[in-house]
Amino acid sequence: MKKAKLFIDEKEVYEFPVQVDNMKGISLDIRNLRKDTGMITYDPGFGNTGSCQSAVTFLDGEKGILQYRGYAIEDLVEKCDFVEVAFLLVHGSLPNKKERYKYQELLNNHSMIHADMMDFFRGYPDHAHPMSILSAMVVSLSAFYPEIDLDEDPEAQMDLTVTRLLSKMRTIAAFTYRKLNGMDFVNPSYKYSYCANFLNMMFSSPVRDYTPNPVHVKAINKLLILHADHEQNCSTTAVRLIGSSEASLYAAVSAGICALWGPKHGGANQAVIEMLEKIRDDGITVDEAIRKAQDKDDPFKLMGFGHRVYKTYDPRAKIARKLCREVLDDLGKSDELLDIAIDLEQQALKNEYFIERNLYPNIDFYTGIIFRAMGIPTNMYTVMFALGRLPGWIAHYLEWHHDPYEKIGRPRQHYIGPTPKQVVPLEER
Numbered sequence: 482m483k484k485a486k487l488f489i490d491e492k493e494v495y496e497f498p499v500q501v502d503n504m505k506g507i508s509l510d511i512r513n514l515r516k517d518t519g520m521i522t523y524d525p526g527f528g529n530t531g532s533c534q535s536a537v538t539f540l541d542g543e544k545g546i547l548q549y550r551g552y553a554i555e556d557l558v559e560k561c562d563f564v565e566v567a568f569l570l571v572h573g574s575l576p577n578k579k580e581r582y583k584y585q586e587l588l589n590n591h592s593m594i595h596a597d598m599m600d601f602f603r604g605y606p607d608h609a610h611p612m613s614i615l616s617a618m619v620v621s622l623s624a625f626y627p628e629i630d631l632d633e634d635p636e637a638q639m640d641l642t643v644t645r646l647l648s649k650m651r652t653i654a655a656f657t658y659r660k661l662n663g664m665d666f667v668n669p670s671y672k673y674s675y676c677a678n679f680l681n682m683m684f685s686s687p688v689r690d691y692t693p694n695p696v697h698v699k700a701i702n703k704l705l706i707l708h709a710d711h712e713q714n715c716s717t718t719a720v721r722l723i724g725s726s727e728a729s730l731y732a733a734v735s736a737g738i739c740a741l742w743g744p745k746h747g748g749a750n751q752a753v754i755e756m757l758e759k760i761r762d763d764g765i766t767v768d769e770a771i772r773k774a775q776d777k778d779d780p781f782k783l784m785g786f787g788h789r790v791y792k793t794y795d796p797r798a799k800i801a802r803k804l805c806r807e808v809l810d811d812l813g814k815s816d817e818l819l820d821i822a823i824d825l826e827q828q829a830l831k832n833e834y835f836i837e838r839n840l841y842p843n844i845d846f847y848t849g850i851i852f853r854a855m856g857i858p859t860n861m862y863t864v865m866f867a868l869g870r871l872p873g874w875i876a877h878y879l880e881w882h883h884d885p886y887e888k889i890g891r892p893r894q895h896y897i898g899p900t901p902k903q904v905v906p907l908e909e910r
Contacts, residue, residue, distance in 0.1 A: 482498055482499065483498075483499040484496045484497065485497040485499050485509055494518060494520075495514065495517065495518050497509040497510060497511060497514075498510040502534075504539055504541070508531050515893070521895075523895045527718075528789075532713060532718065532721070532890075533713070533721065533880075533881065533884075533887065534886075535712075535713070535877065535880060536550070536573070536880065537549070537550065537570060537710055537712075537873065537877060537880060538550075538710045538711065538873070539551070539712075540711065540712040542790035542791040542793070543792050544793065545791060545794055545795070545796045546796070547711070547796050547797065549569060549570060549709065549710055550569050550570065550573060550574070552575075554706070554707065554797060554800070555796065555800065557569075557706055558703050558706050558707065558800055561706065562674070562675075562676075562702045562706075563675060563676060563701075563702045563705040563706055563709070564581070564584060564585060564675050565581060566705075566709050566872065567709070567871075567872035568580065568581070568584050570709060570872040570873055570875070570876040571643055571872055571875055571876050571879070584644070585675070587640065587641075587644040587648075588644055588647060588648040588675055589648075589669070589671050591641075591644055591645045591648045591649065592652055592669035592678065593649075593652065593668065593669060594622075594625075594652055594653065595625040595626075597625070598621065598625065599666070601617070601618060601621060602614070602618075602657070602660045602666075603660070605660065605661075607661060607663070609661065610860060611654070611657045611658065611661065611860055611861055611863075611864045612738060612739075612741075612742045614653075614657045614660075615650070615653060615654060615738055615864055615867060616735045616738040616739050616742075617735075618653045619646070619653065619731055620732055620735035622645070622646065622649060623729050623731040623732065626645055627642075642730060643730075643875050643879075646730065646731065646871065646875065647871060647872065647875070648669075648675075650867075650868060650871055651669075651675070651678070651679050651682075651868060654679070654861075654864050654865075654867075654868055655667070655679055655683045657861075657864065658683050658858075658861055658864075659682075661860075665687075666682075667681065667682045667683075667685045668682070669681075669682060673693065674698065676693075676698050676701040676702050676705070677693040677698045679701065680694075680697060680698060680701065681693055683857075684856065694811070694855075696807065696808060696811040697808070700804055700807070700808050700851060700855065701855075703800065703804055704801070704851065704865065704869060705865075705868060705869035706869070707797045707800060707801060707848075707869065708865075708866050708869025708870050709869050709872050709873050710872070710873025710876065710877075711870075711873070712790075714746070715740050715741075715743075715745075715746045716737040716741040716746060716747065716870065716874070717737065717870075717873060719733075719736045719737050719739070719740040720733045720736060720874045720877055720878055721733075721877050721881050721890070722736075722890040723736040723737075724878045724881050725887060725888065725889045725890040726889055726890075730878055733874070733878050734871065734874050734875070737867075737870070737874045738867050741863060741866060741867055741870065742863060747866040747867065747870075748862075748863050749784065749785065750785075750844075750848045750852070750862045751849060751862045751863060752784040752785075753784045753785040753845050753846055753849050754818065754849040754850070754853060755859070756782070756783070756785070757818040757821050760821055761817060761818065761821060767821065767824045767825055767828055768828065770783065771825070771828050771829065771832060774786075783825070783829070783840075784846075785822075785842055785843060785845045785846030785847075786835065786840045786841065786842055786843065786846065787839065787840040787841070788841075788843045791839075791841070791843065792839040793839065793841060794841045794842070795841060795842065795843040795844055797843075797844040798841070798842050798844045798847060801846075801847035801851065802842075804851060805819060805847045805850050805851050805854075808851050808854050808855065809854055812854060816853075818850055819850050822846060822847070822850060826842050829842070848862070848865075849862055852865060
C-alpha cells in the first residue's frame with residue numbers, strides 16, 4: 482500500500498495510507514489522524530472530503546461523465562424509463578422483464594395514501610410552499626406505515642418500504658398541487674404507467690377528458706432519470722447523515738427534501754425561470770445581462786451557469802436542451818424565455834469571462850422551461866426534482882445501512898470563539 486507523509490516544520494508527523502478506487506481516483510485515509518496526532522482537517526463545504534465509500538454513482542466533473550451503477554446517463558435516458566432506473570439504483574442491477582413487471586405492480590398496489598392523511602392536506606394554508614407540504618407528508622408516512630425491518634426477510638421488507646415511498650411520494654406531490662389550486666384530489670389509476678399516472682393525478686379534470694400527452698410522459702421519464710442521483714451532494718449527504726443515526730427511511734428522505742429546497746441546490750431551476758422573467762420584464766438585453774453578470778458590484782446573477790462539480794458542459798444539460806426543444810415543438814409554439822435562454826447560452830459560451838471560469842450551462846438552465854411548457858407551476862419545480870432524486874436517496878440510505886464500517890456522522894470543527902472566561906456575578910456586571 483502506498484503512503485503519503487505529512488510534514489510540519491520539516492518534521493514528519495504522520496503517514497497516510499493512500500487508497501485508489503475503481504475509477505483510479507486517489508484518496509488519503511485520514512480515519513486515524515485525530516486519534517494519532519490530535520489534529521483534524523479543515524475543509525469548509527467538504528469539497529475535498531470523501532465522507533463514505535459508495536457503489537451507486539460515479540461522477541467526473543472535469544470530463545463531464547455521470548454514471549449510475551456503471552451505466553452512462555446518456556445510455557440510461559435513451560433506453561430506460563424511470564421505473565427501471567429506480568430499480569437499478571435501489572437493487573444494483575437493471576430489471577429483467579419479469580422483475581420490471583413485478584416492480585410496476587408493486588408501485589401500482591401501493592400508490593394510494595391512507596385516508597386519514599387527507600385531513601393533513603386540507604389543513605395546510607393555500608399559500609404553503611409545496612416543498613414544506615412534501616417534507617411533512619413524507620415524514621408522516623412513518624406514523625401510518627411500518628418502517629423497514631431488515632431482520633425479517635430483508636429483501637421483501639426493503640421492496641415493500643421502498644416501493645411504498647416511491648409510489649406514495651408521487652401521489653403526495655400531485656395531491657399537493659391540487660390542494661394548492663383548490664381542486665379535488667384525483668386518485669392514482671391502475672391503467673397508467675408511473676409518470677403518466679403522475680400527470681393524470683395532476684391535470685385530470687371532471688369537465689374535460691384528459692389523456693397524458695405521450696411526449697410529456699416521455700419528457701417526465703427522462704427528467705426524473707437525469708435527477709435520479711448525483712453522488713454526495715447536499716441533500717444526499719443529508720439523507721446519509723440522518724440515516725447514520727438509524728432514523729427511519731421516511732425521516733431521512735424528509736431531511737433530504739428540506740436540503741433540496743434551497744435555491745443553491747434543488748431550487749436552482751426555479752431561480753433560472755425567475756431570472757429569465759426578470760430579463761424579459763425589465764427589458765434587459767442579453768448583452769446587458771452578460772455584462773451585469775460579470776460586474777462584481779451588480780446584484781444581478783446569471784442563474785443556471787456553472788456547477789460545484791462540473792468543470793465542463795454538464796452532460797445532463799445537453800440532454801435537457803434537446804428535450805426542451807422536443808416538448809416545445811410538440812406544443813407547436815415558441816417560448817420567449819427559451820429564446821432568451823438559448824441566446825444567453827450562445828453568448829456565454831464564446832465569452833472569455835465564462836470560458837476561463839468554466840461557467841457552462843447546467844441542467845437547471847433548461848428543466849424549468851420544460852416544466853413550464855407542460856403547465857407545471859414554478860413552485861412545483863423543486864418537487865419534481867425531489868421525485869427524481871428519491872431513488873438515489875433511498876439507494877444511499879440502504880448502502881449506509883448495510884455498510885459495517887459506517888459510523889454516525891459527527892464532523893469536527895475549527896473553533897474561533899472566545900478563550901476561557903470567568904462569569905462575573907450579575908450584581909457586579
